[in-house]
Amino acid sequence: MSSLRARLPERGMTIALLRRGALLWLLARMLVVAGGAALSGHVSLGIFAPTALALSLAVGAMGLLDARRRNEHRFLANLGVSPLTIVLLSIIPALVAELALRIAGLQ
Amino acid sequence: MxxxxxxxxxxxxxxxxxxxxxxxxxxxxxxxxxxxxxxxxxxxxxxxxxxxxxxxxxxxxxxxxxxxxxxxxxxxxxxxLYYLPDRDLLSPSRTVRQHLSAVARQFGSGGADAAAQVCDVAPFLDRRCGDLSTGERRRVEVATAVARKxxxxxxxxxxxxxxxxxxxxxxxxxxxxxxxxxxxxxxxxxxxxxxxxxxxxxxxxxxxxxxxxxxxxxxxxxxxxxxxxxxxxxxxxxxxxxxxxxxxxxxxx
CATH class of the missing domain: 3.40.50.300 (P-loop containing nucleotide triphosphate hydrolases)
Structure with missing residues (x-):
């Protein structure tokens, strides 16, 4: 547990990364839905599970790029936080949201 | 040694x-x-x-x-280990206080206030790092190192x-x-x-x-x-x- 704690950034940074992951997922999801609506002619929140997974991974990559854009990656490295941890923290909100949509029957 | x-x-x-x-x-x-x-x-x-x-x-x-x-x-x-690269250690959108607190909380070193005093960054703790001069930013970077111990x-x-x-x-x-x-x-x-x-x-x-x-x-x-x-x-x-x-x-x- 202490090992996991050492790999995560402190609470403020963790919350910031999770919040950004959620925002990135929302933007990516809106783009996917808008693209689907443009192609099919009707709006649907539903996407295939592999697409949802790919979307979540893309959000993780975008989260890492966003941290680099904000010049946070060096500071986070000094805090002992790896790039993989940044990716994972960005992915978590996307996975949770996709799961919530499926449970709610909106997929 | x-x-x-x-x-x-x-x-x-x-x-x-x-x-x-x-x-x-x-x-x-x-x-x-x-x-x-x-x-x-x-x-x-x-x-x-x-x-x-x-x-x-x-x-x-x-x-x-x-x-x-x-x-x-x-x-x-x-x-x-702590590394001060030649530039861009700090996030421009975060404040000096946020950086120092993050280091102190991450490692439980509790030295944020002392680091701010030692490096003379206390007067602008609540300013964003992007708004600081080169010298002020460098002092903040060094302060994060002091806070890390x-x-x-x-x-x-x-x-x-x-x-x-x-x-x-x-x-x-x-x-x-x-x-x-x-x-x-x-x-x-x-x-x-x-x-x-x-x-x-x-x-x-x-x-x-x-x-x-x-x-x-x-x-x-x-x-x-x-x-x-x-x-x-x-x-x-x-x-x-x-x-x-x-x-x-x-x-x-």
């Missing part, structure tokens, strides 16, 4: 151009080593490899007795583009950290200031490094004097004669 960090036989090439062939860097607890060399000789590359920010072509890094063929910055940071600090050009007052402050802070047992390595071209600060000088040239000993010994090394310092500056440094800004020269103790 306890050896904290050792980067041995480091080699690195960029696109076929060999920058380092067999460079070595050692950091001892409580000592300040000055890594010096001409622009482009590979000082920053060596620091980046030692900290794990860049992968070496050859060589091995040992930190606190543990050898790493491929060290990573975050792994060494968790073990007690690292066992080893690598500082790439900590005095670059800094006014004399801040240079003195940062030099004192680095000495303070070394006095607390931190192994410090600094680079830069501010030879007079860094010679005053350092316990030992390491010369990086032709892809390798030479440990020249104390600053006084280094200044009297004829090859170092001829190819890096220049004869006049070498003579001044060796004699302890360093001209202050705007003056013809003053004697130091």
């Amino acid at each position: 306890t050896l904290v960090l050792r980067a041995d036989s480091i080699g690195k090439a960029f696109g076929g151009r060999s920058v380092l062939t067999a460079a070595t860097l050692r950091a001892y607890a409580g000592q300040i080593a000055f890594l010096v060399g001409r622009n482009g000789c590979g000082k920053s590359t060596l620091l980046n490899i030692a900290v794990g920010a860049l992968e070496a072509g050859d060589g091995i890094v040992t930190f606190k007795g543990r050898a790493y063929l491929r060290p990573t910055w975050h792994t060494l940071a968790r073990q007690g 690292p066992e080893c600090l690598l500082a790439d050009e900590p005095l670059r583009h800094i006014d004399p007052r801040d240079r003195t402050l940062i030099a004192k802070v680095l000495q303070y950290m070394a006095s607390r047992g931190c192994a410090v390595v600094v680079t830069g071209q501010d030879v007079e200031d860094l010679f005053d600060l350092a316990d030992s000088v390491v010369w990086c040239t032709d892809g390798t490094t030479y440990e020249l000993g104390s600053p006084g010994t280094a200044a009297s090394n004829w090859r170092f004097a001829a190819t890096y310092l220049g004869a006049a500056r070498a003579a001044r440094l060796a004699a302890g004669f360093v001209p202050a800004a705007g003056e013809r020269g003053t004697f130091r103790e």
Whole structure:
């Protein structure tokens, strides 16, 4: 547990990364839905599970790029936080949201 | 002297151009080593490899007795290493307080307030780092290192583009950290200031490094004097004669 704690950034940074992951997922999801609506002619929140997974991974990559854009990656490295941890923290909100949509029957 | 960090036989090439062939860097607890060399000789590359920010072509890094063929910055940071790159450590959108608190909370060091006082950043704790001047930002970067209380600090050009007052402050802070047992390595071209600060000088040239000993010994090394310092500056440094800004020269103790 202490090992996991050492790999995560402190609470403020963790919350910031999770919040950004959620925002990135929302933007990516809106783009996917808008693209689907443009192609099919009707709006649907539903996407295939592999697409949802790919979307979540893309959000993780975008989260890492966003941290680099904000010049946070060096500071986070000094805090002992790896790039993989940044990716994972960005992915978590996307996975949770996709799961919530499926449970709610909106997929 | 306890050896904290050792980067041995480091080699690195960029696109076929060999920058380092067999460079070595050692950091001892409580000592300040000055890594010096001409622009482009590979000082920053060596620091980046030692900290794990860049992968070496050859060589091995040992930190606190543990050898790493491929060290990573975050792994060494968790073990007690702190790296001040030559620029862009801080996030422009976050405040000084947020940076210092993040370090203190992450490592339970609880030294954010003390670090702010030591580095004279208390007056602008709630300003965003993007709104600070170069000197203020550098002081904040050093303050984050103080808050971390690292066992080893690598500082790439900590005095670059800094006014004399801040240079003195940062030099004192680095000495303070070394006095607390931190192994410090600094680079830069501010030879007079860094010679005053350092316990030992390491010369990086032709892809390798030479440990020249104390600053006084280094200044009297004829090859170092001829190819890096220049004869006049070498003579001044060796004699302890360093001209202050705007003056013809003053004697130091």
